[in-house]
Amino acid sequence: xTPINQGPVSTRPATGEGDAAxxxxxxxxxxxxxxxxxxxxxxxxxxxxxAAGEVTSLIGPSGCGKSTYLRSINxxxxxxxxxxxxxxxxxRGQDVNAPGVDLFELRKHIGMVFQQPNPFHKSxxxxxxxxxxxxxxxxxxxxxxxVEESLRAAAIWDEVKDKLSESGFALSGGQQQRLCIARTLxxxxxxxxxxxxxxxxxxxxxxxxEETIRSMASRGICTIIVTHNMEQAARVSDRCAFFLLGEMVxxxxxxxxxxxxSDQRLDDYLTGRFG
Amino acid sequence: xxxSSASARARRQDHIAxxxxxxxxxxxxxxxxAIVVYIVGSGAGKLFDVxxxxxxxxxFKAGGGIGPELFNSFxxxxxxxxxxxxxxxxxxxxxxxxxxxxPVTTAAKTIIETLSSLPSIVxxxxxxxxxxxxxxxxxxxxxxxxxxxxxxxxxxTRVIQQALEAVPRDQRDAGLALGLTxxxxxxxxxxxxAMPAIVTGVILSAGRVFGEAAALIYTAGQSAPMLDFTxxxxxxxSCPWNVWRPAETLAVHIWxxxxxxxVPDLAAVSSGTAAVLMVCILAFNIIARIVGRRLERRxxxx
Ligand SMILES: Nc1ncnc2c1ncn2[C@@H]1O[C@H](COP(=O)(O)OP(=O)(O)OP(=O)(O)O)[C@@H](O)[C@H]1O
Ligand SMILES: [Mg+2]
Numbered sequence: 001x002t003p004i005n006q007g008p009v010s011t012r013p014a015t016g017e018g019d020a021a022x023x024x025x026x027x028x029x030x031x032x033x034x035x036x037x038x039x040x041x042x043x044x045x046x047x048x049x050x051a052a053g054e055v056t057s058l059i060g061p062s063g064c065g066k067s068t069y070l071r072s073i074n075x076x077x078x079x080x081x082x083x084x085x086x087x088x089x090x091x092r093g094q095d096v097n098a099p100g101v102d103l104f105e106l107r108k109h110i111g112m113v114f115q116q117p118n119p120f121h122k123s124x125x126x127x128x129x130x131x132x133x134x135x136x137x138x139x140x141x142x143x144x145x146x147v148e149e150s151l152r153a154a155a156i157w158d159e160v161k162d163k164l165s166e167s168g169f170a171l172s173g174g175q176q177q178r179l180c181i182a183r184t185l186x187x188x189x190x191x192x193x194x195x196x197x198x199x200x201x202x203x204x205x206x207x208x209x210e211e212t213i214r215s216m217a218s219r220g221i222c223t224i225i226v227t228h229n230m231e232q233a234a235r236v237s238d239r240c241a242f243f244l245l246g247e248m249v250x251x252x253x254x255x256x257x258x259x260x261x262s263d264q265r266l267d268d269y270l271t272g273r274f275g
Numbered sequence: 276x277x278x279s280s281a282s283a284r285a286r287r288q289d290h291i292a293x294x295x296x297x298x299x300x301x302x303x304x305x306x307x308x309a310i311v312v313y314i315v316g317s318g319a320g321k322l323f324d325v326x327x328x329x330x331x332x333x334x335f336k337a338g339g340g341i342g343p344e345l346f347n348s349f350x351x352x353x354x355x356x357x358x359x360x361x362x363x364x365x366x367x368x369x370x371x372x373x374x375x376x377x378p379v380t381t382a383a384k385t386i387i388e389t390l391s392s393l394p395s396i397v398x399x400x401x402x403x404x405x406x407x408x409x410x411x412x413x414x415x416x417x418x419x420x421x422x423x424x425x426x427x428x429x430x431x432t433r434v435i436q437q438a439l440e441a442v443p444r445d446q447r448d449a450g451l452a453l454g455l456t457x458x459x460x461x462x463x464x465x466x467x468x469a470m471p472a473i474v475t476g477v478i479l480s481a482g483r484v485f486g487e488a489a490a491l492i493y494t495a496g497q498s499a500p501m502l503d504f505t506x507x508x509x510x511x512x513s514c515p516w517n518v519w520r521p522a523e524t525l526a527v528h529i530w531x532x533x534x535x536x537x538v539p540d541l542a543a544v545s546s547g548t549a550a551v552l553m554v555c556i557l558a559f560n561i562i563a564r565i566v567g568r569r570l571e572r573r574x575x576x577x
Contacts, residue, residue, distance in 0.1 A: 074452060076448065076451065076452060079447075079448070079451060081375060081376055103454075104454040104455070104456060105454065106454070107451070107452055107453065107454035108453070108454040111452065111453070112448075112452040114445055114448060114449065114452075116445055118443070118445035118446060118448070118449045119449075120446065120449065120450075120464055120468075121446075121464075121467055121468045122467070130463065131450075131453035131454065131455060134455055134459055134463070135454065167573075180449070183449075183453070184452075184453070187453060187454070
């Protein structure tokens with residue numbers, strides 16, 4: 001079997017818009033994905049496509065299923081008892097729920113950053129180096145290089161380079177979150193899922209994280225970010241998907257969607273009439 | 276105004292509650308300190324008496340020591356921890372990290388909770404019937420260590436399980452989302468985070484094991500053959516490491532000399548032994564706090 005991260009990337013016109021020039025290299029696609037907790041269908045059939053180097057924001061009022069959708073992509077929903085995922089999540093041409101797909105291998109390529117910064121109770125260095133070492137990188141010089149490169153990519157290297165052996169918990173919340181991003185980037189993921197990564201951060205840290213997201217995109221990483229902050233969605237995302245009550249209502253290019261929403265419910269949401 | 280009088284009343288209630296609670300805590304503290312001071316004080320003369328701490332217990336004459344009892348207490352403690360720590364760690368990891376919610380898990384948790392409050396004399400009697408008589412091990416360190424393990428296992432399992440469950444969920448998620456297995460996540464992320472609580476729990480349970488008498492009277496027995504530390508013949512009763520010899524501990528010694536002792540200096544030996552036991556247990560508690568806090572600090576800062 002080919003390693004999962006070397007499957008094909010399909011190049012085809014984006015769904016939704018008829019713009020022939022807009023060719024995207026789709027790396028991840030969900031087809032009619034549903035998520036059920038017990039008997040409650042929290043996510044109705046959702047089909048979206050994501051391209052390499054593209055940032056997609058998921059927006060919508062609280063409880064509409066954004067986190068639920070995100071967790072179905074890296075199969076974190078499997079860790080929740082009573083949670084069932086239907087439909088297909090296709091990563092590089094392969095259904096991730098098909099038997100035989102290595103869950104742990106998949107999660108190396110699809111990283112995740114959480115709402116609350118959650119560094120490990122380890123040194124800053126170990127926070128980044130720990131998972132790569134478990135995955136087989138053991139040479140000290142390789143790890144050193146990986147740690148530096150990842151911390152630089154997450155725009156936190158200058159702040160921590162002199163205290164790599166201190167605990168990750170000794171950092172501020174914003175620094176902790178960037179450390180968590182560095183930890184995720186150290187796996188060299190194709191896709192990074194971010195669930196409200198800035199909701200616990202001040203504006204300056206938020207800005208730093210947004211810069212990081214843009215630079216990740218320029219290096220070809222596909223980022224999917226959940227956010228409640230419409231300005232943030234407008235600043236960082238190329239595309240956007242609007243969720244409401246477990247339904248994916250509208251998707252498209254962020255700028256176009258925000259300028260003239262085609263669905264009344266999105267219009268209401270953007271103008272703050274509910275949510 | 277109604278609202279301001281209501282808030283004045285609330286404030287007065289708060290004052291009264293604070294006062295009452297402070298008084299209750301003060302009474303408890305005074306009582307506990309009094310007990311400790313009394314016990315340590317009445318045995319103080321023997322605490323630094325080397326011939327008492329290392330000497331041979333006497334059946335009829337005055338001047339007996341507690342050398343073998345002191346050694347037996349520590350030896351039984353170490354064996355008990357060697358047996359109960361890996362087992363309870365495994366059980367706790369299973370219950371906290373692997374078991375699915377369901378009737379079986381709930382039943383297992385309930386059973387462990389019930390067992391952890393089982394009176395130790397019941398454990399001791401079971402140990403006598405099963406290890407001593409049924410298996411024919413006689414009064415021996417082995418019988419005693421297994422009885423103590425039965426006594427300690429549920430308590431330790433609960434402590435470790437609770438320590439693991441107290442680690443925030445997001446630490447688990449972080450590990451799993453990096454493609455680590457549940458086992459890697461548990462061993463390398465959760466256990467280190469839970470370590471301060473685990474170490475504290477283990478040392479505190481060690482204190483309970485160390486002071487346990489009822490579970491040992493009919494399992495490890497009430498006789499303490501004099502030990503010869505140059506003897507490595509594991510079948511000899513005077514070899515300290517022989518696990519098939521009877522072994523009276525400090526707590527059992529106190530019980531025995533008070534219930535059937537005939538030595539003339541009974542009161543002095545008894546209070547001396549109690550003081551030694553008390554000091555050891557206090558030491559366990561203090562060590563537990565220091566080690567727990569050290570680990571905590573090492574994990575959360577610097
Ligand atoms: N572990 C769970 N067990 C049962 N139901 C859940 C669970 N997680 C989420 N849900 C339900 O699924 C629905 C969607 O929740 P989800 O967390 O995906 O919303 P969200 O869009 O991320 O909201 P927020 O913006 O507040 O984070 C909600 O109705 C919620 O109650
Ligand atoms: Mg959410």
